[in-house]
Amino acid sequence: MTTTDARPQTGETVDGLPRPTLATRLAAPAPGWTVEADAVVVGSGIAGLTAALELRTRVPRVLLVTKDRLASGSTVWAQGGIAAALDPSDSPSAHLVDTLVAGGGLCDPRAVEVLVTEGPARVRELVARGARFDRAPDGRISLTREGGHHADRIAHAGGDATGAEISRALVAQIEAVRGDPGIEVIEHALVLDVLTGPPGPDGRPGPACGVTIHVIGEGQRDGVGAALGKAVVLATGGIGQVYRSSTNPAQATGDGIAAALRAGAVLGDVEFVQFHPTVLWLGAGVKGQLTLVSEAVRGEGAYLLDTDGVRFMPDVHPMAELAPRDVVAHAIVRRMAATGSEHVWLDARHLGASFLRRRFPTIHERLAEHDIDLGKDLVPVAPAQHYHSGGVVADLVGRTSLTGLYAVGEVACTGVHGANRLASNSLLEGLVFAHRAARHISDEVARGALRHGEPSVRPGDEALVAAAARGRVQRIATDGPGVLRDGPGLRRATTALAAVPTDAHTRLDDGRLLAAPQLAEWETTNVHQVATVLTAAALAREESRGGHARSDFPEQVDEWRLRLTARLDEDARLTLHRTPID
Template sequence: MEPAANYQSDVLVIGSGAAGLTTALQLADHVSVIVVSKGPLTEGSTYYAQGGIAAVFDENDSVESHIEDTLNAGAGLCDRDAVKFTTSNARDALQWLIEAGVGFDQVGSDKSKPEYHLNREGGHSHRRILHAADATGRAVQTTLQEKVLQHPNITVLERFNAVDLITGQRINKANGCYGAYLWNRKQEQVETASARYVVLATGGASKVYQYTSNPDIASGDGIAMAWRAGCSVTNMEFNQFHPTCLFHPNAHSFLLTEALRGEGALLRRPDGSRFMDGFHELAELAPRDVVARAIDYEMKRLGADCMYLDISHQSVEFIQQHFPTIYKKCLELGIDISKDPMPVVPAAHYTCGGVTTNLNAETDLPGLYAVGEVAYTGLHGANRMASNSLLECLVFARAASQHILSKGPGAAPLSNIPAWDESKVSNSDEEVVIQHNWHELRLFMWDYVGIVRTSKRLERALHRIQLLQQEISDYYSNFRVSNNLLELRNLVQVAELIVRSAMSRKESRGLHYILDYPELLPQAKPTRLIPDATTR
């Protein structure tokens, strides 16, 4: 085995989606950057994002309208300053992407004066979604990673798991974040990365649920690491379930973008009748939490495996132009969406809460920033509006980068951080135990902490989590780390934060719907959890 490496840089970015790569590119002309990617660079939620990015490009639209739509979708719990900050900086962030080479769909043939094709999605009062057909995330990801790989000041570490943040408390230094321990999956050893600043861009935690639209890496790593390092988290009870994932044994939770409904696709029961007009005045264009609950309700009421999404009123040419990826995927599975409805079910999609940050993306821990889905900025409130997620990544990546650069050179990264101690552990011969715990956690989180909750279900979930935590703690203390063990440890921690946050909210608001407390409280307050000394 090769000696464990000790990487050093000015900024360590953990995560390689839109948030992480944008942060790296904004910094790299001025400082050295290391980007840590858990898998291949493309394997993140950004790559699979279909819909688009919200920004005001229509002269009939306005930032004020974008603000109000976001506040309404957030069910009274958005931070108005964060919403205003994000929407006001949206166009500049998108312009930067356009200049970077992302090819958003246009109307007309005059490329010197581009006019962009704008979609409308749930919760939006105007068409304001820039998109690259139905594969916007892929266009963004591939464009950014090409630039990252070409930049001389950026080093990319692929197939590295972040294990834990290196804090002052851990190494007897002043309070702050000094880097991270990384598990090199190729060498199967823990290595050290020290930096002046650390940026978490690790995405969300939807893998805590049995059914999710997210890739396998979405295991809440950044949230769990920040919590163990002493950072607060906010609004972890608000997990967004995307209403329309393709229901097919070979679909692997393939997402059906909300833009389908923006172009007139209708939700139908198995008998072909519509139902969304009975749940909300906006029908299929209602906010995601409303649509997901409606589908869930109809499935349970009818004992049906799925509902159906129908866009067969549009021409084949229209569908192939605007939704080529979905058309091709469904055709491969024997579904011609120009003629037949698509079977759909809700699936865990987005973590609206996260590590508490300010408008500079700073966390509670000096030197540590959080950007993207891992963070709670206040933008999303109790429910994220469609196509505000990639926007948040871009806007706050730029904000974090500007704040870091404003601090000047500062002290050099530490060169004497203690190496990871594996002297008292051995290789596991019981990997099957991790797999069993993994499946148990995701199943009871789906059953007990899903779209509709009760106090009794939450209590049962917490009891099961506590048992798992003890097992994992014993296991983690005795055996060398592995990808599955690290992810399970983080998922169980995030599951506890979700459940404790849900238990503390005695109302139904946005994505948190609990049968014991169906009404809204008169005053909307965020749920903030703060770790104590025994938690770290």
């Protein structure tokens, strides 16, 4: 993991705009209780559950913290499947090539090699843990194809309920050991900040030594507490609620990325946001989590038509509807503009109603709720935020730039995805790198390299953004660093985000506080901070590549074949750095 860069952008301005100064902690009450563990895992998707299960057998005590119930998070919503070279005719090297191509030249080849070579074994371990994948008539795991893949390597469960089945199996494993004194689960708990030790000689925060959490009215451990650990594993998922509409659940408010940034960790590839091409369009005013129509539907042969009935993808890319997601999403947006429409059509009617009901039962049911029959009707679709390819920079064992802090899954930037995630690589990444992180943490704990530390108050301001401002922030992010971006729009977004009050806990309105520290305000503060970093990175990268498309810089530029990293300097000002790809 390289964090030293050749061309830092550390002046007073970025593209003529003042560099943002961000808070180093959330405004919150002091912790009223404390719990200790060898490792604190935050999140209960595939990455968090895998890390917790692996750590339980390797260190004396693990604490698993999740924002909702164990069976919540983005993993449950994964429809398509998990990619791995399981067929004898396929190979990890072929999977590697497809991943590198989709990543637009920004993948770390070493990380991708780890993913594709260790992936098949990790999937088989999932089966051993009780995950029931769909089977072919010969008893082998049934495999299909999605965009960007040149082989059938997508394992799925329940047709289009793969994430739900994986989550069920892993949660069952956790539930089976709930009585084990070596593991504790705290549900309905929002992580506020990563706790750090005293700063070093350079003034940077010390090692991570735990997290502060707010338990939402559950049991005796209510209010704010401190979970102290020798290692902290962030597995908090994505940033979907930064945008006005997303396929992500309501919990995806960028908590892990924001907490890591405030603690002094390095972020990377933040500007690369994947907008899923085919999300059910229900009108311009619809907000919140939207219904995804899996890429696997196109993998089975569905077409995209514009509102004039013209199939347009064959003229855009040799793989037509199975081109990488960024290509399809951008093509749809341009076609919508050309036809003056707010959506395009997904046509699966030729595949047959009985096949579609059997292959995609979940999608069929969700569309039926809106009186749409996948086997008989054209389905209105448009791109919406789906996945974040960037995150907290982490190496091949999940280590971040902050000693003791690890990041796995969507919250991490391992270099696997580069500028654009290859379909169904996300579940595999969480699985592979959570396993690696758990092994590394256990080794470091065993040799005494990771120890309990004493938390220290970080210098800098604390922040709180009123929950009422969330819609405003989401609108700014959607209009600025959205599907298609340009300099003027990003500069407007930068200015608008800087104007959002971040001192709601001290600002008076008619003699009353604008807002008090509580769940919705903490989440909104995280949304605001992530939107600020995302916009700054999108403004700085003057090219189009993968999930970052700028109409004013439409071409991919060799000079930009690098990673933009972001961190807070000693004065808590946001700095961007051009970092070579290892």
